[in-house]
Amino acid sequence: MSHTPSPHAAHSSQRASLAAVLVATFCNSLASGVAYNGIYFITDNAYGFTNQMQLYFGLVTGVTYIIGSLSAGPAMRAIQRVWPSLSIKRLLIGLLLVMTATYMIPVTAWFAAPATDRRASVLAVWVFMAIYSILCGVLWPVMESFLAGGRGSHSLRAAIGKFNITWSSSLIGSMLLISWIPGALIYAWSLAGHKLEPFDATIASLAVAASLHIISLAAIWHFPAKPAAHLHEDGHVTPANYPQLLAVHRALLPTSYMVMYVLLPLFPSLFRSVGVEGPLASTLTGCWLAARVVAFFILDRWHGWHGTWITATAGTVLILVGFALAFTASLMGGFAVAALLCGIVLFGFGVASIYFAALYYGMEVGAAQVDAGGAHEALIGVGYTAGPLIGLGAMWLAGPVASSGPSAAEAAESISAGQNTATVAIVTVAAGVGVGISMWVGVRAGRTAARKAGLSKSSAPPAR
DSSP: OOOOOOHHHHHHHHSOOHHHHHHHHHHHHHHHHIIIIIHHHHHHHTSOOOHHHHHHHHHHHHHHHHHHHHHHHHHHHHHHHHSTTOOHHHHHHHHHHHHHHHHHHHHHHHHHSOTTOGGGGHHHHHHHHHHHHHHHHHHHHHHHHHHHTTOOHHHHHHHHHHHHHHHHHHHHHHHHHHHHHHHHHHHHHHHTTOOOOHHHHHHHHHHHHHHHHHHHHHHHTTSOSSOOOOOOOTTOOOOTTHHHHHHHHHHHHHHHHHHHHHHHHHHHHHHHHTTOOHHHHHHHHHHHHHHHHHHHHHHHHOOTTTTSSHHHHHHHHHHHHHHHHHHHGGGSGGGHHHHHHHHHHHHHHHHHHHHHHHHHHHHHHSOSSHHHHHHHHHHHHHHHHHHHHHHHHHHHHHOSOOOOSTTSOHHHHSOOHHHHHHHHHHHHHHHHHHHHHHHHHHHHHHHHHHHHHHHHHHTSOOOO
């Protein structure tokens, strides 16, 4: 007797192995985490960036990330029109090879510069970040499409939970890498009878991060040629309020990343203001990343938040309270370090809540296409861009900018009280605007969903 496979089985057989996706995600997230989180400690220490330069560097990151994420889908389709035989999998492999080469730009330029003036190669790190951020903006929508393709409601929830825990935990590793690999390289060089300068070791650690993209190819080799189509399980109906929740969380997403990207470029200076520097500062920065992993784990295991507003409301409150506490920690005397750590932990919980919900509702309501992930990533890029602009605005209001370079006087290295006050005030106002916009977007989405439901009922045949 012949048996015809069900569409569900066909889609399942075409989807990417979850294990392969998670391994590739871990390696690539570990590599990109150095560029997006650890890079500010490198520019602070090796290149002597001021706080203002750190924020401009973050601004470049945000603008180029938006370009990459919005162009991911169209670029893939355009390339495939010219070269139809090229699969998305092959394009992904090529992308990672280019990302590896891009990582080597600042490394090559640094060691090509005179030993007495390595910082003359500073332009290379700007070029690296501009190109690498565009490539990251393309990478993650593609990875998310392989993750969601061929998975329905239940399996998609499980996959997204594991995906979030995987990439977020790898970022803790990226901070440890940037904190301790330079010391390990210096020690290895000493065993060979050579001396490696601390700044040279810091830049050399970028080559270690670059190698992780190559390692990920072993997992990507097991991907199918293209992402499978989005799958709705038999009998599964997307709840009526999911489109509204998606609209609200997507509107809150750039707000949360805006606050994040005021914090990230200034972390070296914030920790310096409470008396913590060097590898310990970059290691303790990982506390907010660890908090995000814990939050992802809770949201993955506990499903009571599905279809509710708890992630939107609690997430927003935690972000703002955590941010304010982090920026005012230096005023708390003997409790300054504890206050800073408490603030960034609360912040991590808040960001995780909004991110997890936005990705879940986006993949559940939308399709597993590169464009769906691209919209999610582009909104993150908006936050990447707005955050540094807010920080620069606060500096302009507060007056002269204090240097965060290691060679500056201690009094000038910490963020001024005036700048703290201005930053907290501007971020609070901007976040309030963001929350207002998200509520407005949610109301509009709810009305649109209600109209569609009404039209659907009115067009249904009369009951017999």
